[in-house]
Amino acid sequence: MGGKRTAAVTGASAGIGAAIARAFGALGWSVALGARRTALLADVGRSVEAAGGRAFVRALDVTDALSIDAFFGAAETALGPIDVVVSNAGIGRPGLLHEVPIAELEREFRTNLFGPMLVARRALPAMLERRRGDLVFISSMNVVELRPFQLGYTASKAGVEAMAQVLRRDLEGTGIRTSIIRPGMTRSEFGFSWEPDILVRILDSWKEWGFLRHVDMMEADQVAFAVVAAVTAPPGVNVDVIQVNPERAPGK
Numbered sequence: 629m630g631g632k633r634t635a636a637v638t639g640a641s642a643g644i645g646a647a648i649a650r651a652f653g654a655l656g657w658s659v660a661l662g663a664r665r666t667a668l669l670a671d672v673g674r675s676v677e678a679a680g681g682r683a684f685v686r687a688l689d690v691t692d693a694l695s696i697d698a699f700f701g702a703a704e705t706a707l708g709p710i711d712v713v714v715s716n717a718g719i720g721r722p723g724l725l726h727e728v729p730i731a732e733l734e735r736e737f738r739t740n741l742f743g744p745m746l747v748a749r750r751a752l753p754a755m756l757e758r759r760r761g762d763l764v765f766i767s768s769m770n771v772v773e774l775r776p777f778q779l780g781y782t783a784s785k786a787g788v789e790a791m792a793q794v795l796r797r798d799l800e801g802t803g804i805r806t807s808i809i810r811p812g813m814t815r816s817e818f819g820f821s822w823e824p825d826i827l828v829r830i831l832d833s834w835k836e837w838g839f840l841r842h843v844d845m846m847e848a849d850q851v852a853f854a855v856v857a858a859v860t861a862p863p864g865v866n867v868d869v870i871q872v873n874p875e876r877a878p879g880k
């Protein structure tokens with residue numbers, strides 16, 4: 629869909645979310661950026677404006693329905709109706725099921741699955757009224773490769789994909805499109821807090837199951853291009869799923 633649009637990106641303070649916001653900025657779009665770390669968010673907002681867009685930043689915790697409502701209300705007041713929503717905020721807590729504290733499993737699910745559900749629920753009525761909109765869900769290659777040691781993460785991403793596919797059917801004919809983006813390994817803050825011990829166990833298990841063919845990673849900007857492709861698809865086309873994976877570096 630052509631023309632200048634107004635987008636909201638969750639988890640826009642770092643990594644892939646920040647890159648998506650900048651990519652929208654480069655299209656000259658207005659972008660509402662949400663995450664918990666507002667100082668980082670303000671930096672990303674400035675980079676969105678430097679790229680040619682308009683930025684609105686506000687604290688957002690996707691595990692909290694009231695925070696989601698306040699974020700959208702403020703963003704609509706500042707930028708007008710929002711017609712592109714990217715549910716990108718996500719966390720991963722690795723470990724065997726019995727090793728991960730219940731509170732952390734719950735936080736993983738509330739961030740990765742219930743959060744995107746609440747965000748879509750908040751955004752939908754205005755989109756339905758205007759008969760246009762794009763809902764994008766950042767999933768993961770984990771849903772296809774079912775990697776060990778990431779049970780809660782993989783289950784929550786699989787849930788998000790199921791939700792997105794049902795939404796696509798429920799919304800068919802309304803003018804609202806639903807897309808899933810499945811990134812492979814991408815350089816970001818994701819996994820920064822993981823203990824070296826669990827990291828070694830994860831990488832060993834990936835090798836054992838054949839998921840670690842090389843260790844080259846994508847840059848976040850390279851994933852953002854896939855989101856832009858989905859939401860700028862021509863009218864009448866719904867980009868259902870895009871998988872984007874790192875190419876092995878030449879000569880390696």
Ligand SMILES: NC(=O)c1ccc[n+]([C@@H]2O[C@H](COP(=O)([O-])OP(=O)(O)OC[C@H]3O[C@@H](n4cnc5c(N)ncnc54)[C@H](OP(=O)(O)O)[C@@H]3O)[C@@H](O)[C@H]2O)c1
Pocket residue numbers: 638639640641642643644645662663664665666668688689690691716717718719739766767768769810811812813814815816817818819
């Ligand atoms: N990196 C990869 O290899 C990879 C691969 C496949 C899929 N993904 C997915 O890509 C998405 C982005 O990940 P990333 O790699 O860019 O990770 P990242 O650098 O750790 O960024 C995660 C973002 O999510 C935000 N966030 C976390 N909890 C939040 C909450 N409760 N409310 C609002 N925002 C929250 C963080 O901001 P605050 O901390 O400021 O709130 C941050 O902006 C995630 O859904 C992840 O699962 C990543």
